[in-house]
Amino acid sequence: METKSIMIVGVGGQGSLLASRLIGNVLLSQGFDVKVSEVHGMSQRGGSVVTYVKYGDKVYSPVIEKGEADIIISFEALEAARWVSYLKKGGHIVTSTQQLDPMPVIQGVMQYPEDVIGKMKAQGIDVLSCDALSLALSVGNAKASNVVLMGLVSTKMGFEDKYWQQALESCVPPKFLELNKKAFELGKNA
Amino acid sequence: MKKLMLGNEAFARGLYEGGCKVASSYPGTPSTEVTEEVAKYDEIYSEWAPNEKVALEVALGASIAGARAFCGMKHVGLNVAADPLYTAGYTGVNGGLVICVADDPGMHSSQNEQDSRHHAIASKVLMLEPSDSDEVKEFVKQGFELSEKFDTPVIVRMTTRVAHSQSAVELCERQGDELKAYEKNAAKYVTLPANARKLHVTVEERLEKAAQYGNDCPFNKVEINEGAQFGVITSGIAYQYSREALGDKASYLKLGLVNPLPVDIIRDFAEKYETVYVIEELDDIIETHCRKNGIKVIGKEIFSKIGELSQTIIAEKILGKTPEFDTFSEPVPVRPPVMCAGCPHRGLFYCLSKLKVTVTGDIGCYTLGAAAPLSAMDTTICMGASISALHGFNKARGEESERKSVAVIGDSTFMHSGMTGLVNIAYNDSNSTVIILDNSITGMTGHQQNPTTGKNLKGDPAYAVNLEALCHALGINRVRVVDPYNMKECEEAIKEELAADEASVIISRRPCALLKYVQHKPALKVNEDKCVGCKMCLKIGCPALSVHNGKAVIDATQCVGCGICTDMCKLGAIGE
Numbered sequence: 001m002e003t004k005s006i007m008i009v010g011v012g013g014q015g016s017l018l019a020s021r022l023i024g025n026v027l028l029s030q031g032f033d034v035k036v037s038e039v040h041g042m043s044q045r046g047g048s049v050v051t052y053v054k055y056g057d058k059v060y061s062p063v064i065e066k067g068e069a070d071i072i073i074s075f076e077a078l079e080a081a082r083w084v085s086y087l088k089k090g091g092h093i094v095t096s097t098q099q100l101d102p103m104p105v106i107q108g109v110m111q112y113p114e115d116v117i118g119k120m121k122a123q124g125i126d127v128l129s130c131d132a133l134s135l136a137l138s139v140g141n142a143k144a145s146n147v148v149l150m151g152l153v154s155t156k157m158g159f160e161d162k163y164w165q166q167a168l169e170s171c172v173p174p175k176f177l178e179l180n181k182k183a184f185e186l187g188k189n190a
Numbered sequence: 191m192k193k194l195m196l197g198n199e200a201f202a203r204g205l206y207e208g209g210c211k212v213a214s215s216y217p218g219t220p221s222t223e224v225t226e227e228v229a230k231y232d233e234i235y236s237e238w239a240p241n242e243k244v245a246l247e248v249a250l251g252a253s254i255a256g257a258r259a260f261c262g263m264k265h266v267g268l269n270v271a272a273d274p275l276y277t278a279g280y281t282g283v284n285g286g287l288v289i290c291v292a293d294d295p296g297m298h299s300s301q302n303e304q305d306s307r308h309h310a311i312a313s314k315v316l317m318l319e320p321s322d323s324d325e326v327k328e329f330v331k332q333g334f335e336l337s338e339k340f341d342t343p344v345i346v347r348m349t350t351r352v353a354h355s356q357s358a359v360e361l362c363e364r365q366g367d368e369l370k371a372y373e374k375n376a377a378k379y380v381t382l383p384a385n386a387r388k389l390h391v392t393v394e395e396r397l398e399k400a401a402q403y404g405n406d407c408p409f410n411k412v413e414i415n416e417g418a419q420f421g422v423i424t425s426g427i428a429y430q431y432s433r434e435a436l437g438d439k440a441s442y443l444k445l446g447l448v449n450p451l452p453v454d455i456i457r458d459f460a461e462k463y464e465t466v467y468v469i470e471e472l473d474d475i476i477e478t479h480c481r482k483n484g485i486k487v488i489g490k491e492i493f494s495k496i497g498e499l500s501q502t503i504i505a506e507k508i509l510g511k512t513p514e515f516d517t518f519s520e521p522v523p524v525r526p527p528v529m530c531a532g533c534p535h536r537g538l539f540y541c542l543s544k545l546k547v548t549v550t551g552d553i554g555c556y557t558l559g560a561a562a563p564l565s566a567m568d569t570t571i572c573m574g575a576s577i578s579a580l581h582g583f584n585k586a587r588g589e590e591s592e593r594k595s596v597a598v599i600g601d602s603t604f605m606h607s608g609m610t611g612l613v614n615i616a617y618n619d620s621n622s623t624v625i626i627l628d629n630s631i632t633g634m635t636g637h638q639q640n641p642t643t644g645k646n647l648k649g650d651p652a653y654a655v656n657l658e659a660l661c662h663a664l665g666i667n668r669v670r671v672v673d674p675y676n677m678k679e680c681e682e683a684i685k686e687e688l689a690a691d692e693a694s695v696i697i698s699r700r701p702c703a704l705l706k707y708v709q710h711k712p713a714l715k716v717n718e719d720k721c722v723g724c725k726m727c728l729k730i731g732c733p734a735l736s737v738h739n740g741k742a743v744i745d746a747t748q749c750v751g752c753g754i755c756t757d758m759c760k761l762g763a764i765g766e
């Protein structure tokens with residue numbers, strides 16, 4: 001099988017680590033060669049962060065380049081727009097509608113573009129979105145918004161639900177498992 | 191059993207399986223997780239040393255004592271540890287000594303882009319370069335064998351993408367952890383000139399032998415593809431990029447032993463192809479070696495010495511392929527890293543920016559104080575340079591400068607290499623003002639303990655250096671402590687110490703807001719009746735604060751109630 005590429009993007013601190021672990025877990029269960037790559041350090045502090053997940057028969061480069069991503073999962077609307085150039089023709093964006101102002105916007109030096117998601121769609125990009133933060137809050141924890149998005153993205157990846165459930169069981173501490181399973185379900189049906 | 195492992199985690203696994211007994215390191219992205227993972231193995235004694243020089247000396251001592259030993263650091267750390275390294279090349283080892291050096295092509299979180307292969311060449315020690323997690327583990331394990339076989343420290347060069355990528359690793363048992371006998375051997379370990387002259391001969395002979403070994407060793411691999419149109423000589427992550435970009439169109443010589451470089455295997459490979467490319471990240475080290483030996487290759491005339499390589503760059507330069515993609519229809523505002531909401535550095539930096547003082551800075555989370563809107567930093571060079579450079583700045587510009595300049599340095603950085611600069615201020619008498627930003631942790635690299643925090647690498651209670659007493663002992667009489675959440679107190683202290691007629695230290699003390707034990711206050715609220723939208727509160731650059739529709743807005747998911755913005759608002763519009 002040709003190598004597939006998934007990017008997880010967001011703002012430092014939004015929980016992309018758990019998301020990449022869940023996906024990595026599901027892919028391993030399917031017997032794929034998998035590489036997951038993220039940059040730690042400075043960029044964690046409120047900056048733009050990105051994780052690459054690649055899988056197939058044999059994966060070489062851990063990095064995803066412009067025009068290569070089959071799916072971009074984004075925890076924040078502007079971050080989805082930032083990485084559009086990394087999407088392969090015909091690829092999918094799965095994004096939360098949440099908006100976080102970056103410092104140049106807070107300082108009034110730049111504008112947060114209006115209706116980011118609408119504009120991406122108008123460009124002909126397949127965008128699937130949900131208000132992951134509100135859905136996560138509805139199950140009682142804002143932090144579960146990453147798992148809501150995993151539920152949503154699972155509808156695009158074509159692996160059986162039971163593998164996602166197993167991944168949740170092995171990646172999430174038992175006391176948060178029920179909450180995260182609910183969050184996943186909400187995302188799947190969003 | 192196969193497991194997905196981060197390159198750094200695989201490094202630690204290799205140390206464990208290879209029988210490592212003693213590990214001493216100093217944190218630095220992208221190397222930090224190696225030692226954090228080592229700490230999880232009870233079979234290995236592990237510690238954070240105050241700096242890389244100390245760490246390497248500890249590891250060398252353990253090696254001389256007969257244990258397999260390890261020392262880890264980022265690329266610039268090797269500059270600090272260069273002194274022991276260059277002589278460790280002469281003394282050699284007893285138990286195997288493996289050093290992790292993590293380079294950061296692309297400078298994801300570093301102040302320069304140096305290529306540590308130069309250090310291996312100059313110090314004449316062996317260097318290995320793996321390209322994925324499984325290789326990392328194997329190279330580290332075999333690194334111990336190599337170290338003992340050739341009687342030399344072995345550096346394993348990591349780069350960000352290898353260190354911070356996860357791939358499958360096959361786990362094995364631990365072996366080789368018996369302590370070797372220690373015998374006093376002054377001719378080997380006491381590098382008096384008379385001994386060192388003989389040792390230098392041994393070093394050159396060893397390099398010869400290792401270069402020969404490189405012609406037929408498990409680290410250097412030839413991969414011939416039928417019908418390949420050209421050859422590629424490469425190493426490390428550049429192999430993975432090349433393989434992805436060029437596939438079966440090329441044959442490959444993948445070099446895992448990158449110092450010393452072999453000759454015959456390269457020549458034999460190169461002779462098979464009309465065109466041979468050297469694909470290496472950063473400097474032209476393999477390429478220069480080829481040219482020196484009369485082997486014709488194409489290298490940096492098409493590839494850059496700057497930044498990372500990638501499959502796209504390689505496909506473009508060699509196959510002439512350009513990627514296809516769309517971009518978003520509008521400009522996307524950049525999202526630079528910022529000090530977190532509640533960061534104790536913020537209040538102090540606001541005072542510095544308000545007082546318009548010259549600030550010689552240092553390396554840590556507080557370097558973000560250089561960014562707008564605080565913009566309160568004039569220099570950042572290397573760890574420790576804030577204090578020593580301030581002294582030099584003041585010696586050059588005299589008393590007037592002493593009255594309006596400060597150095598800022600974090601607690602970990604002060605212990606790393608700030609103390610000697612402070613002694614210099616006392617000894618050579620400049621009336622300088624130094625601010626130690628004591629947030630009780632090594633923040634920038636992701637919360638490592640250090641000698642001031644009262645805990646060790648394993649999180650167990652440890653001796654905590656008393657910074658006030660230390661500064662006194664180093665010769666500074668005026669030492670005072672302020673709370674950076676209290677901006678009025680900070681501003682007064684800075685003004686007074688700048689006016690004082692002798693050197694002084696201000697310790698700005700409050701733990702990092704992200705530490706688990708730190709209690710947060712509820713998010714603050716804006717009283718919309720009082721807020722006039724003047725944006726005064728935005729001057730502190732807090733990511734939880736913005737102004738929408740003419741009123742300040744606080745993001746309750748980020749705000750930890752530090753109250754700096756409350757103090758900024760003259761109208762009393764922000765409160766609990």
Ligand SMILES: Cc1ncc(C[n+]2csc(CCOP(=O)(O)OP(=O)(O)O)c2C)c(N)n1
Pocket residue numbers: 216217218219264266267268270301553554555556573599600601602603604627629631632633634635
């Ligand atoms: C020689 C060297 N070693 C390691 C590093 C990586 N590094 C950058 S900042 C830093 C320490 C920061 O800790 P501290 O001074 O306590 O400041 P904080 O980030 O907590 O504000 C380290 C280890 C480096 N840049 N240079």
